[in-house]
Amino acid sequence: MSGHFITFEGIDGSGKSTQAKLLAARLQADGHEVVLTREPGGSVGAEEIRALVLEGNPDRWSAETEILLFTAARRDHLERTILPAVAAGKIVICDRFADSTRMYQGLSRGDLRGIVDQLHSLMIGREPDLTVLIDMDPATGLARAKSRQTAEERFEDFGQALQEQMRKGFLDLSNEFSDRFCVIDGADDMDRVSNAVYAAVAHHIEAFS
Structure with missing residues (x-):
């Protein structure tokens, strides 16, 4: 049985990491072998x-x-974690993948999308089977992200303008790759968001298993 490669995307503080964990737990409860990564x-x-x-x-x-x-980190991740798990028939759930690089480096700090895509084609060559985009108001998301007070706040420190640009960019990306993107409203209650995510992923698994 072939596995599935599912990614979560969204601005900082959108709740995607929480939803990735909730999805992994539900799929494991269904009897699937799941690899949760980031x-x-x-x-x-x-x-x-x-x-x-x-x-x-x-x-x-x-x-x-x-x-x-x-790209270097992604190549190692792909070789050592993602591809072996998918080949073994497991469901890989990844918190961010190449779409984040297309946005945060390819769009936000210059017109570098072409470079991102060229390197992706040369060194990665793999898109997710399904991408779940958790859409969130930038001000709310940034406030959530900053409240975590971790050492990993470098991108949050760019401020709300970056988050607004990223939200628009992710939504544009969901139209560009509409065959694999599913957009979920992250402003809803956490449990309702989780149910919407699970329904979309379950439909995908049923359709492509």
Whole structure:
């Protein structure tokens, strides 16, 4: 049986990480083998790169350098975690993937989308089977993200203007890749959001299993 590769996307504070965890638990309860992972990260090498890109001052790296770092982390993650699990028939649920790089590096800090897509084609060559976009008001999402008070606040420190740009970008991306995107209203009650996510994913699994 072939596996499934499902990603979650959204602005900071959208609740996507929580929803990814809730989905993993529900699918495991249904009897599926699930691998819950994240980007940047998800493998030993990629987790080391995670600290480099998510901590420190906002101007620590140029957008071009970030694209290279994220792509390197993603390649290791793909080789060591994602592809083996999918080949084994498992459901891989990943908190962020290439769509985040298309937005945060390819759109927000210059017109670098073409570079992101070229590197993705050369070094990754894999899109998710299904992408769940948790849509959220930028001001609400940023307030949620900042309230976590973790060391990984480098992108939150760019401020609300970035989050507004990212929200629009993600929604545009959902139209560009409408065959694999499912948009869920993240402003709803957490349980209702979870039910909507589960229904969309269950439909996908049934259709492509």
